Amino acid sequence: MTDPHLSPAAASRLKARHAAERRFRLYGQLAILVALGFLAVLLARVVHQGYSTFWTHSVTLSVYLDPARIDRSDLEGNNFDYLAAGDLLKRLEVNDDALGLASGEAMDLVSRDIGFALLDRIKADPRVIGTTLTLTVPVKANADLYYKGQIRRETPAEDRKLSNRQIDWLDQMKREGLVKGHFNSGFFTRSDSTEPEQAGVLGAVVGSALMLLVAALIAVPTGVLAAVWLEEFAPKGRLSSFIEVNINNLAAVPSIVYGLLGLVLFINWLGFPRSAPLTGGMVLALMSLPTIIIATRASLKSVPPSIREAALGMGASRTQTVFHHVLPQAMPGVMTGVILALAHALGETAPLLMIGMVAFTPGLPETLQSAASVLPVQIFIWENAAEAAFHERTAGAIMVLLAFMIVMNTAAVILRSRFEKRW
Amino acid sequence: MPTPLAIAALLVVSLAVYALGRRRVGRLSEGQSLHSLPGYYGLWIALWTGAPAALVLLLLMAGGPRLESALLTANPPAVVAAMPSETAQAFWSDAKALADGQSTTRIAWSPDERKVLKEKAAEAAALESRIQLGGQAAALVLVLAGFLLAWPRLAPQLRARNRVEGWIGVLLALCSAAAVLTTIGIIASLLYESLRFFHSVPPLDFLFGLDWQPQIAMREDQVAAKGAFGAVPLFVGTFLVMIIAMCVAAPVGLFCAIYLSEYAGPRTRSVIKPMLEILAGVPTVVYGFFAALTVGPALRGFFNYIGSWLVQGPFDPLGQYLMAVQNEMALTAGVVMGIMLIPYISSLSDDIINAVPQSLRDGSYAMGATRSETVKRVILPAALPGVMGAMLLAVSRAIGETMIVTMASGAQARITANPLDSVSTVTFQMVQLLTGDQEFDSPKTLAAFGLGLTLFLVTLTLNVIALQVVQRYRQAYD
Numbered sequence: 001m002t003d004p005h006l007s008p009a010a011a012s013r014l015k016a017r018h019a020a021e022r023r024f025r026l027y028g029q030l031a032i033l034v035a036l037g038f039l040a041v042l043l044a045r046v047v048h049q050g051y052s053t054f055w056t057h058s059v060t061l062s063v064y065l066d067p068a069r070i071d072r073s074d075l076e077g078n079n080f081d082y083l084a085a086g087d088l089l090k091r092l093e094v095n096d097d098a099l100g101l102a103s104g105e106a107m108d109l110v111s112r113d114i115g116f117a118l119l120d121r122i123k124a125d126p127r128v129i130g131t132t133l134t135l136t137v138p139v140k141a142n143a144d145l146y147y148k149g150q151i152r153r154e155t156p157a158e159d160r161k162l163s164n165r166q167i168d169w170l171d172q173m174k175r176e177g178l179v180k181g182h183f184n185s186g187f188f189t190r191s192d193s194t195e196p197e198q199a200g201v202l203g204a205v206v207g208s209a210l211m212l213l214v215a216a217l218i219a220v221p222t223g224v225l226a227a228v229w230l231e232e233f234a235p236k237g238r239l240s241s242f243i244e245v246n247i248n249n250l251a252a253v254p255s256i257v258y259g260l261l262g263l264v265l266f267i268n269w270l271g272f273p274r275s276a277p278l279t280g281g282m283v284l285a286l287m288s289l290p291t292i293i294i295a296t297r298a299s300l301k302s303v304p305p306s307i308r309e310a311a312l313g314m315g316a317s318r319t320q321t322v323f324h325h326v327l328p329q330a331m332p333g334v335m336t337g338v339i340l341a342l343a344h345a346l347g348e349t350a351p352l353l354m355i356g357m358v359a360f361t362p363g364l365p366e367t368l369q370s371a372a373s374v375l376p377v378q379i380f381i382w383e384n385a386a387e388a389a390f391h392e393r394t395a396g397a398i399m400v401l402l403a404f405m406i407v408m409n410t411a412a413v414i415l416r417s418r419f420e421k422r423w
Numbered sequence: 424m425p426t427p428l429a430i431a432a433l434l435v436v437s438l439a440v441y442a443l444g445r446r447r448v449g450r451l452s453e454g455q456s457l458h459s460l461p462g463y464y465g466l467w468i469a470l471w472t473g474a475p476a477a478l479v480l481l482l483l484m485a486g487g488p489r490l491e492s493a494l495l496t497a498n499p500p501a502v503v504a505a506m507p508s509e510t511a512q513a514f515w516s517d518a519k520a521l522a523d524g525q526s527t528t529r530i531a532w533s534p535d536e537r538k539v540l541k542e543k544a545a546e547a548a549a550l551e552s553r554i555q556l557g558g559q560a561a562a563l564v565l566v567l568a569g570f571l572l573a574w575p576r577l578a579p580q581l582r583a584r585n586r587v588e589g590w591i592g593v594l595l596a597l598c599s600a601a602a603v604l605t606t607i608g609i610i611a612s613l614l615y616e617s618l619r620f621f622h623s624v625p626p627l628d629f630l631f632g633l634d635w636q637p638q639i640a641m642r643e644d645q646v647a648a649k650g651a652f653g654a655v656p657l658f659v660g661t662f663l664v665m666i667i668a669m670c671v672a673a674p675v676g677l678f679c680a681i682y683l684s685e686y687a688g689p690r691t692r693s694v695i696k697p698m699l700e701i702l703a704g705v706p707t708v709v710y711g712f713f714a715a716l717t718v719g720p721a722l723r724g725f726f727n728y729i730g731s732w733l734v735q736g737p738f739d740p741l742g743q744y745l746m747a748v749q750n751e752m753a754l755t756a757g758v759v760m761g762i763m764l765i766p767y768i769s770s771l772s773d774d775i776i777n778a779v780p781q782s783l784r785d786g787s788y789a790m791g792a793t794r795s796e797t798v799k800r801v802i803l804p805a806a807l808p809g810v811m812g813a814m815l816l817a818v819s820r821a822i823g824e825t826m827i828v829t830m831a832s833g834a835q836a837r838i839t840a841n842p843l844d845s846v847s848t849v850t851f852q853m854v855q856l857l858t859g860d861q862e863f864d865s866p867k868t869l870a871a872f873g874l875g876l877t878l879f880l881v882t883l884t885l886n887v888i889a890l891q892v893v894q895r896y897r898q899a900y901d
Contacts, residue, residue, distance in 0.1 A: 024795035042705065225595050255823070260872060261612050265612050290602060353829075354857055
């Protein structure tokens with residue numbers, strides 16, 4: 001500050017002002033940094049906790065179906081897990097004790113899948129009794145966690161879910177090549193289960209897709225047509241401004257209130273099934289209706305009047321003008337709004353809790369009216385589960401959900417940048 | 424025939440009628456000109472044929488199950504009448520499940536009851552088919568009547584386009600009415616159930632009671648224990664979490680908006696804005712997961728560490744307290760909710776700051792003001808009403824937010840202003856009350872609707888004020 005026209009006092013004032021300017025700018029940068037930092041930490045935590053879900057371990061066992069130990073009259077009553085555990089012990093060269101404690105502990109290392117698989121094979125062809133079957137099934141969740149290093153030998157034995165002996169066995173199984181790590185395809189081909197190693201997201205993904213389909217089928221036509229009426233046909237007056245205020249307020253109503261509406265209106269008054277994709281889809285449709293209307297109106301508004309005037313001048317009626325010219329021009333904007341609204345609906349949880357979606361639902365939903373699970377609620381349920389193995393699955397399911405959201409949002413961004421016209 | 428199949432059949436019939444009408448008017452027009460394009464004649468007659476019947480079928484689909492259960496339960500047999508209401512409900516749902524061939528509940532009915540159950544299941548199946556048949560017969564009559572009445576009027580001079588456009592206008596107006604109907608539905612359902620709740624718990628006890636303990640089991644004959652449904656602790660908890668959230672979100676969100684609109688160049692903007700949009704698009708259940716498994720333990724670890732440092736010093740009691748802090752504190756839910764609100768506040772404020780006319784900025788710069796002075800002395804005062812509106816909208820969202828508090832805050836309702844205590848919120852309690860066992864008539868479940876109504880009214884008031892403010896502000900500069 002050696003400017004000759006500046007008095008020393010003014011120079012110091014200017015210095016202070018410029019310092020204030022730099023500080024202010026810094027606050028802004030800090031705010032951005034904080035927001036993006038939160039986003040980074042959030043995503044990093046989810047990935048860090050969830051990536052291990054996509055890798056799992058399976059064990060291959062050859063089970064001798066001893067005719068002496070299988071009761072043919074009551075196949076379902078047989079304990080096939082116990083048979084399999086016997087084979088595992090034999091492989092490990094351990095003799096079972098009188099109480100069967102060793103078999104019990106061995107049984108706790110292999111998924112109960114093996115019992116069901118054996119039962120299915122015998123039901124399909126009873127002649128397999130007396131032969132030896134070789135099967136590959138997942139290891140139990142705790143064993144999987146040990147292989148992934150989340151349960152450690154160093155932890156005092158009473159604080160971990162596996163005994164010293166079980167850990168020795170697991171090491172031995174790994175050494176002898178009984179256990180192999182592989183991509184966890186079961187996570188994508190199975191539905192919810194009480195056993196973590198048998199739980200997957202397929203049921204929830206299908207449920208979410210069905211629900212979104214119902215919501216889209218109801219909300220998109222209704223919302224777009226309502227917006228067309230409000231923007232192009234409605235007489236400007238008290239009624240239309242009342243509807244407009246109404247829609248703006250509906251867009252800001254907490255989502256849980258829509259859940260209460262669904263519970264009372266659809267389930268109690270109209271007798272719709274609880275926890276079904278149909279009911280959930282209708283609730284989500286009501287919820288995304290105002291957002292779709294607002295987005296559609298904005299994009300109709302951006303179509304210049306000259307388009308309308310040209311069509312009207314050529315002798316088209318008002319309806320023809322709107323449906324043949326204005327709406328097609330506005331379509332990219334409408335689609336962007338619709339996709340964003342549906343992406344939001346896909347991640348919505350609270351209203352679905354209100355209509356009974358928390359119920360445990362193994363298997364795939366058969367119809368629109370049968371009980372189903374959906375992805376965000378599945379995340380909520382798993383997050384509450386006690387078993388540690390469900391925690392990685394929660395994060396895994398979140399990654400699946402976020403992947404869907406990213407796909408939808410990217411589609412919206414592409415639509416917007418590719419097709420939207422600037423007039 | 425199941426109703427969806429009937430609707431599909433109706434669609435096929437309408438299409439056929441469309442083709443028929445189009446062809447017919449083409450034949451009639453020999454030599455003279457048509458008033459409208461031929462397609463409009465087809466549409467006109469197809470609408471008369473299909474639309475009324477479609478309405479009936481849709482009503483049948485929405486109201487059929489309800490009508491069936493009303494007729495079925497109208498005259499309960501003596502065995503069922505003697506049951507307590509929950510068991511009777513299970514009985515009826517089992518009867519229906521049996522009729523539909525679905526799995527029943529696992530209640531072991533006595534042989535007597537089993538017999539009645541089978542009878543009722545048969546009755547339900549019969550009723551269902553009768554209702555379906557009746558509705559579809561009515562639809563068929565309407566199809567025939569519509570077609571027969573409209574067919575003779577099909578003539579070249581018929582103003583078919585105007586008629587069809589009239590139908591379209593009605594359809595569009597009905598779609599807009601759906602939005603109003605949703606509001607009416609929300610208010611009606613909340614009011615109806617809340618009134619039932621306020622029947623057993625006086626509204627004043629609910630609004631001003633200081634004790635919230637709905638878990639206390641209540642016998643059917645017992646009047647609601649006085650004071651068990653006082654919602655003040657929940658209001659205080661909600662308010663506390665909201666204040667913490669706004670303390671995080673308001674400055675960060677506002678500064679983000681200021682930086683983006685006044686400082687950042689177009690390239691920085693085009694990178695940062697989509698990232699903030701990602702943050703806005705993260706589902707709330709993911710925020711809840713983040714709060715419960717990351718932020719909660721981290722904050723607890725931090726406070727426990729400080730506590731262990733203070734313990735046995737001059738601040739021993741404080742240290743002891745900090746050592747005992749739990750994951751489920753108000754601070755956890757508040758901070759994470761604040762993170763969720765940052766992009767919301769930022770994008771709303773960004774729009775508002777951008778709406779401040781450039782001439783105000785230019786005037787300020789011309790006077791030699793620096794950028795920060797312009798922002799502080801000119802832009803923010805001009806944008807203040809709009810920014811306040813944005814903040815109010817954020818407050819309303821914070822109050823109504825459910826998943827974060829459900830996953831990260833405690834179940835114990837208490838009156839406290841300490842962010843390290845566990846508090847419970849209105850939305851958390853609504854989830855608690857409605858996801859447990861469902862006995863629909865107990866005050867315990869109905870209390871959720873009392874809370875829902877309060878929540879709805881408070882957020883509605885905030886939204887109306889905020890939207891008014893924002894709108895008036897926009898008009899001022901447009």
